[in-house]
Amino acid sequence: MTKSFGAMSIAQLSSLIQTTAVDPIEVTEAVIDGIEAYADQAAFTAIFKDRATEEAKASSKRMREGRSCGMLDGIPIAWKDLFDIKGRRTTAGSTVLAREPAAQADAPVVATLKQAGMVSIGCTNMSEFAFSGLGLNPHYGTPRNPRSNDVPRIPGGSSSGAGVVVAAGLVPVAMGTDTGGSVRIPAALNGIVGYKATRGRYPMAGVFPLAKSLDSLGPLCRTVQDAVWIDAGMRGASAPSIAARPLKELDIVIPDNIVFDGAEAGVVATFETAVDWLAAEGASITRIKIPAFDEILALMARYGALVTAEAYVLHRERLAGPAADEMDRRVVVRTRLGEKTTLAAYLAILEARERLIADVDRLVGDSFVAFPSVAHVAPPIAPLEADDDLFFATNGKTLRNTLFGNFLDWCGVSIPCGTGDADMPVGFLLSAVGKRDEALLGAALSAETVIRGEFT
Template identity: 75%
Template sequence: MSKSFGAMSVAQLSVLIQSGAADPVDVAEAVFETIGNYADKAVFTVLTKSRALEEARASSKRLWEGRSLGLLDGIPIAWKDLFDIEGLVTTAGSVVLAADAPAKRDAAVVNLLRQAGMIAVGRTNMSEFAFSGLGINPHYGTPVNPRGSDLPRIPGGSSSGAGVAVAAGLVPVAMGTDTGGSVRIPAAFNGIVGYKATRGRHAMDGVYPLAKSLDSLGPLCRNVRDAVWIDAAMRGRTAPDIVERPLQGLELLVPENIVFDGAEPGVVAAFEAALERLQQAGARVSRAVIPAFNEIFDLMTRYGPLVTAEAFALHHQRLAGPDADRMDHRVVMRTRLGAKTTLADYLAILEARGRLIADVERLVGDRLIAFPSVAHVAPPIAPLEEDDELFFATNNKTLRNTALGNFLDWCGVSIPCGTGEAGMPVGLLLSATANRDEALLGIALAAEPVIRGDFA
């Protein structure tokens, strides 16, 4: 049993720990053994074994004395290399920050989950500065998608190591960030669940930014229930407060524009089959054009992407100095494009964004929006490393569907719905308008087994 602790869901492992059938110290040691035996050494950038064992011993003592902190006490978690962990340098997937001072304290959400009894096992790899949806990292290596059986495929990014760590059974949950899809994309590519919260739902203190008007947080895990439990602790709750909502009468809106453009046939087939299962379970589906989708891409063509403008503002001094030569040249190239967005352009984007959010909220109402998380399955790594033009084209297509939700301030959860080309996973993205996370997660709890179908 010990070898499979990391492959369990949070809920499954919690039952064992809370019942006394598994001790947190044994769980932590087994998780580190599993990580140590895993062939791909690019999943983690650093392991925090001393801290984890100290936390596990404290958890074990509490449980022995009948003082459990709750459902998450003793559960291991991995943290994306954007979250401050006391005593460690936050490198954000880059070598240029390696000489920075170590963090003086944990990030706010790291501290909250520590207070819930969770065990921090280490930091996971990522796209440099979180600025790619592919997960390729030339500095620390690129984690290989464990679902690929034919050839090495990308993990998705930017939370690449987080997605692989969960999908490979190394940890039950890993924390990611999502600015344009960085939780939902690796979840879709690796066949797991990824929940992106509404921006501002969780504290961002101590999280290295990419674009503050778009950045949000969320867990990558095995199922929606795990996401609900983690979300509660991230908000300082002692127990989950989200309940399952019935599918009967659920109204889903499927966009007819943008999100299916150039989609792989296998992705469309898996999505439509899941949609049919949802209808058979009582959901009502309507299809319509969402004009704001086209306007968003028109805005990007005219003024440049919002994320690129804010990334350039964050990194412009670094890009003007010697550090630029030590960064991934593709990150440098993409970030420098933000220089073209003037202050007037930036303000125009923000004004248009507010209008489009309001327009879409009126159009969508209380419905959930459903479409494929990504229009294609995880492609092979090698061609993307060798061809910059292919890299940028694939990155744009990979981010396209999920980035719409960030621009519109949606919350979303990617759930596996089947397989496409080469047997690789396909994700169905359920989204809701801003601050409707409770409704989204409550429905997702009921919808998940229907959406998954036979996907394990």
């Protein structure tokens, strides 16, 4: 086998397993060997050799007996280190939580995919407490972007390890969370697919929170089809029901305010090329202004960020005690900003949010929204570690485009659309208003090959 199992799409690997061309035990052993041999050991925080072996043996037995659980049976998956895994302490990228009791049970989404036959390989590194779009972690190391050929570059966050392990070909899929862009950003910067579901599509129990009114989750994987399969598995379906939509039926709106401000020329050029290809294949493209984007930034400037206010409430006791000295100083600074958000301000944000969601739902309707996932390619790590002011400025710019989707309760898929500066990946973000996940995934299925430039 010339191609490693971890570098395959779920669909490719599933075909081999279901036809018994390869055995799940062989797959699991090869994937773990590849992880242990990988030069950057900061990508994972834990490998579950015993659990993975047990689950692979169970899958192998099912295959031999002709009673497969379905298309995901035997497929390896990695979990961002804020999903509860039975018998393990959930660290959320922090040494503070490493002293907490071990989880008594798997998070429901972990348990659901185990029932679907998936093999849990390990936990991936992340920004501490999921509170950064860059992916730096002073405790467990910062995973390096595997697409960089010059200097070590950021992986994107907060699902940093999840993006790296898929892009590096170590596993076919990793599960992340997304509060302000934490699935779509690392997907974009590492050149893979990242699907952020509408908040509430999957249960969030057993997933360490950041801001419960914004938290969502989704997979980082190789193709949109893989995301569709994982989505079906997480909803307990034996097979996906989502089908590609004809490109000529797609109405795509592109905002001409905010999302291109300060964007790198290479990012804009790559994105616009993909737009031209979509139009040539029959998609309807319209440029519009989305006033809510300006209003959201104005709300943040006036009252502070919603995520910061909720993160402060979650961590206020830690910040008031000795634990603060053990946390990433940049996480401490950002989280403490939430103390300035009064109850009146918080309620004003929630009231404005409800209104803006309704306004944008009316404006966008059944159309899809497209713009660059991130306005720049992955920057070098070293300057960000050395300069906190640069870190905060870059973090804000990195999160800017994706945070709109969280505030407005959208679903979104980041699809690779080429490269920009330093030959680093660029992401094309296709979004839809909340609860239109099936329509979005169907649109992304048909648009993916065009966006990637793989059509003829």
